[in-house]
Amino acid sequence: MKRPTWRALGLAAVLTASGITVAATQSADASGVVTTVSSVKASNGKTISVTNHLTSEAQKQIAHKARHEYLLVWAGDANASDTTGKTIQETRIGVNPVHVENEDTDNLPGPDFLAVIDATKGSSDYGKVVNTATVGPLLENEPHHMQYIFHKGDKIFAGGLFSDTTYVFDASKLPALALSGTNLPQDTPCGSIPDAYWVLKDHSAYGTYMGAADAPGPCTYSDGSVRVGNGFGGSPGEIVRIGTDGKTLSEMPAALPTGEDPTDCVDYPVLPQATCANPHGIQVREDLNTLVASDYAEPRNIVLDPVKPQDANIFRDTVRTYSIKDRNRPTLVSVSHMPDGPRVERNPGHEEPRGIMETTVTNLPGHKGAFAESMCGGVIYYTPDITSKKPVWREVFDDTTAAKSINPDTVEGGGCDGGGWVQTSLDDRYLYHAVIGRGPGSLDDYDTGSAKMVYALDIRKLVAAGSGTRCSITRISEVWNGGSQPDCPKLVSALPIKDLTSGGPHWGTLDNFRLGADGYYHETKSVDRLAISDYFVARTSVDGDHRVCMVNVSPTGKLTLDTTFRDENEGTPCVDFNRSTWPHGKYGNAKPHSELFVVADADLK
C-alpha cells in the first residue's frame, strides 16, 4: 500500500481513538451524579446503607447553601415481578425501540429509594428529582408509608411491607440523607407488616404493625402481657415504639387480653381468642395522652379472593384508642365498632364499616375529636372525644356525595371505592381525603365506576359542636346528598384525578411549611398545598400511572392541580415515576407510595 494511504489510515485511527475518549469523558461529565454513602450496623450484624445520588442541581443547592423545601417520596423499584406471567403473554409487542429498552430495564431488580424532589415554590428546580437515596442490601422491600407530617428535628421513619423493616433516615442535611438506624423483623418479634408511623415530640415514633408475631403462638410484650398470634401477616398486630436509632423501645399489644366476638373478628388460622386488632392508620394527640389507631384487615387473608372476600369480616370495622401517659406503654382504652350505614350492598364487603384503613385527629387545643375512614365501605366516621372510655362514633359523610359531584351517573359510589389517606387541616377547618376510585366495569359489566379524586370537607361546624354533635348519616338520601344535620361536613371541593388505569390516588401529605420574610422556613397551620401519589401496579403492558402530584388549596378549601409542578422529562404536570433513568441508574419504573414535605433543620425556624 502506498505511504500516503498508510498515513491517512493512521491519522484516521488516531482521530477515532481521540473521539471515543472525548465522548466517554463527556458522557461521565454529563451524568454529573455524585454519590455518598451512609451506613449503620443492624441488630443482626449486617450493614444496611443508604446511598445518595446527588444530581448537579442538588450539588449546586448544597454549594450555594440555598434554602429549599423538598418532597420526599418513598418508592419501590418496579420490575418484572409486578407483571404476571400470564399477562406477559398478552403484552403488546413494543415497536418503539425506546419502549423495548424501558422494558429491559424494568426486568432488573433494582433498589428501593427515597426520591428527593425539589418542592420549593418558584425554584428553577421545582419538580426535579435532585437525589435518589437508595437503600441496600435488602431488595424488594415494597416501600409503604412514612409518618404523616414532619417537624424540625424529626427523623423519617419509612416502612417496608414485604421486608418487615423500618428504615430511620436523618434529613438534617437535605438534599442528602443519612441513615440513623434500622428496625428488622427480629427487632419486633411480636408483630409484622409495618404500616404507618407517628413521630412524637421527642422524635421517637410509634408504628402500627398490622400483622402478628412472625412465629405463631404466644408472644410476650414489653409489659409482660402475652397474646397468642397466628403467625406472620396474621393477627393480632401491635403498636411499636421505635427510637431515633431504629431500636425498639417497646412492643405493646393491640388486642384485648380477652377475646373479641369471633363472628365479628375472623382470623385465619383460627385463634383461641378472636381479635380484630390489625392496626393500620395511627395518629396521636400528645396533649391528650391519647393514640388512635384504625384496624384495617388481617393482611394475610386480604387476597384470598380480591373481589368477594371469603368473609367480609376479614376487613375490620374497629378503631382503638390507647392511653400513652407512659410513652413506652400505649395501653388499650377502647375498642369501638363503627356503625353500619343506610346502604344495603350486594357485596357485604362493601358495607360502610368494612376496612377502617385510616384515622386522623383534630389538632387544636379544646378539640378532642378524630375521624376514621373505611376503604371498602367508602365513608367517614367521627367521634367528638377520643379521651372517652367509650367514644361514640357516627358516620358523617359518604364518599358517594363527593363522587356524584364529579360523575352524576355513579351507580355505586362509596362501596369499595378504595378510600385511603385522610387528614385534618392543621387548623381543624377542613378534612382531606384521597380516594383511589374504580374504573368503569371494575365490579361487573354494569359498574359505572367511582371517581378517582381528592376531596375537601368543611368540618368547622362538626368540630365546633364538640360532644353536642348530631351529625349522623342514617338515611339513604343522605348517602347522595350529604348529612342533613346542620353540623354535618359539607363538601367544599372534589378534584378528579385523571387516571386511565385501575389505580388512583391513595396517599397524600400536607405542606406545613411556609417561607418567611426572614428567608427561613417556618411551620404553619395554614396549609395552601398538599401532595398526593397516584399509584398503580402495572399488570398489563408497561403503562402504569405512578405519578406524584401537587394540589393547591385555596383559603376556602378549593383544590386545584398545580400544573407548574411538572415532570422534568415529559414536561407534563405531576412527577412521573415511570421513567427509564434515575440518578442512581437505568432501573426503569418505580412505585411511589407515600410522600412527606421536609425542610432541613438548619433552614427551619
Next chain:
Amino acid sequence: MVLAHPGHVVATAAVGTVALRVFLLVAAAVLAGAAVSSRRVWTMPLLSVPVLLAVSGTSGWFRVSVAVHVAAGAVWLGCVLRVVAARRSARAAVTARVAPLAVTSAVAVTLSGVAQALADRVRLDGIAFDRLVLVKAGLLVLATALGARALGRLTPRLLELTALVAAGVIGAALIAVPSAPPAGRPILTAYGTLTPQRPGANYLRADGTWTRLELPPGRSTVTLPGGGRMLVDTGNRRGLQPDGPECATALLVQPSLAQCPDAALAPEDASALVALEAWLHRRGVRALGVQADASLRSRRAAGLLGESAARPQALVLTGTWESASAALEELGRTAPPAGVYLAPWLMTGPILSRFATTAPLVVLPFDPKGFDALRYAAALPVGEVPTAAGYRAWGGVESEPEVWATTPASILPADLGHDHGGDSGWFPGGAMVEVAALHPNSPRDRAARVPTHWS
C-alpha cells in the same frame, strides 16, 4: 437449551420469530442455491448461510440430517430458479447443464428426508406434521418426474412452465417447513413449559398449573389448556421419568439429572430438619406432629424427627408436594398453636399462597433473598416459579438453615389496582421474612428467647 449455572434465559419461540426465521431461511436458500447452480466452486460456502439457520438448536445426527437436507434442497431450488430465469430459447440448454446437480441434490433431499422420517417414525395415520412430510415426499416424486420429462424432450410451453413453477414451490417448501424442537430437552415457550420432553412421563406447566402427560416416542402434538397446540419431539431415549412437578422443576434446569429429588434426603435438608426440631424444642414445643408419605426422602426425614404426636403443638410436613398439599388442604383454616412448618423441598410459591390460611413457615438451607437465589429466579422463563429442587439442581449456594415466615401480602383488593404483590419471584404475591437462624446461640434467634406459655 438448558438453564446452566450461572444461567441464561432460554429464548422462547413466538410466532413472529418463527415466521421471520422461515423467511430468512427461504431467502438464504434461494440466493445460495442460485449462486451454487452456476457451478462455480467459490459459491459453495454460501450454502452455509441457510444451513446454519436451519440447524440452530439441533444436535447430533439430527443436525447432520438437517444440514444435508437443507443444503441439497437449496441447491435443487437454485437449479430450478436458474431454469425459470433463463430465456425461453436458452431454457433447454440451461436445464441440461444444471440437470446433474439438480438430480444429485434431489436424491440427497430424498434420502435425508426418508432417513429423518424413519427415525421420527412418521406414520400414515400420524400427526399433521407427519402428513405434511408425506405430502412433501409425494410432491418431490412428482417434481422429479416432471423434471426428468423436461430433460427428455421439449414439452408444450404451458406444461413446462407449470412444472418449473411447481418445482420451485416444492423446493421452497422443502426448506421452509419448520421442524419439531430437539428431543430430550424441555420446551420453553410463552404459552407453556414441557419438561423433560422425553417418551413417557412429562409435566406441562401452563396457566399456573402442572399437568402430567404420557407422551409417545417421536413427534406428537400437545394441546395447551388455552387451546393452542405445541409440537413436541420426545425422541427415543426415556431418561429419568419425573415422578411429580417437583422433579420436573429440577429437570427443567438440569435435564441430565440422575434421580428425582424425593429419592434421597439431602444432607443439608436433613440438618435443617434436625435443627428445626431443636429450635421448636427450645420454644417449648414438646409434641411435634410429622406428616410423611411413602417416598424415600419423606421416610428418612420422618425417621429423623421421631414419632408423630397425637395432639401436636406444631406440625412438620415432609411428604411430596402432593401429599403435603393434601395435608394442608385438610387443615383448612386451622393450624396447631405453634404453627405449620414445611420441609425445604416444599418451598414453592403456589403451595405457600394456596394454603396461606394455615400460615405455613418453611425451613431452608439457603437464602431465598440472597443474590444466588435471585439469579436463579431471574434465569427462569417468564411464568416459571422458583423451587428448592430447581435451585439445588441449578447449583445454588446453600447456607445455614433458617426458619422463614410467609404470607401473601397485599393491602387492597386487586381490582383497585393497588396490589403490592406480583406473580413471579420466589413467592408470587407474597412476602417472606427470616424468623430465626437455627443455631442455639445465634443473635438472630430472638423468637426462641421469647418466653412461651403453651396452653
